[in-house]
Amino acid sequence: MKRQGIELLKGDAWSHRNDINEYYEIKPRIFDRIEELKNEGTSKEEIVSKLGVETRLSEDLIKFLA
Numbered sequence: 001m002k003r004q005g006i007e008l009l010k011g012d013a014w015s016h017r018n019d020i021n022e023y024y025e026i027k028p029r030i031f032d033r034i035e036e037l038k039n040e041g042t043s044k045e046e047i048v049s050k051l052g053v054e055t056r057l058s059e060d061l062i063k064f065l066a
Contacts, residue, residue, distance in 0.1 A: 031065070033051065047062065
């Protein structure tokens with residue numbers, strides 16, 4: 001391994017998959033609700049507020065989706 005320049009480092013064995021539990025599915029109904037509110041003329045701030053209560057998703061995630 002030395003010839004190929006490979007070094008073994010002590011550390012996290014999952015280093016390439018640290019995010020393994022950080023993904024989850026956004027249900028299609030949430031996107032439908034965002035579109036419904038947009039079509040009603042609801043402001044982005046109101047959408048974030050309403051969906052925050054309805055879905056309990058974070059405000060930052062709702063802003064990103066909207």
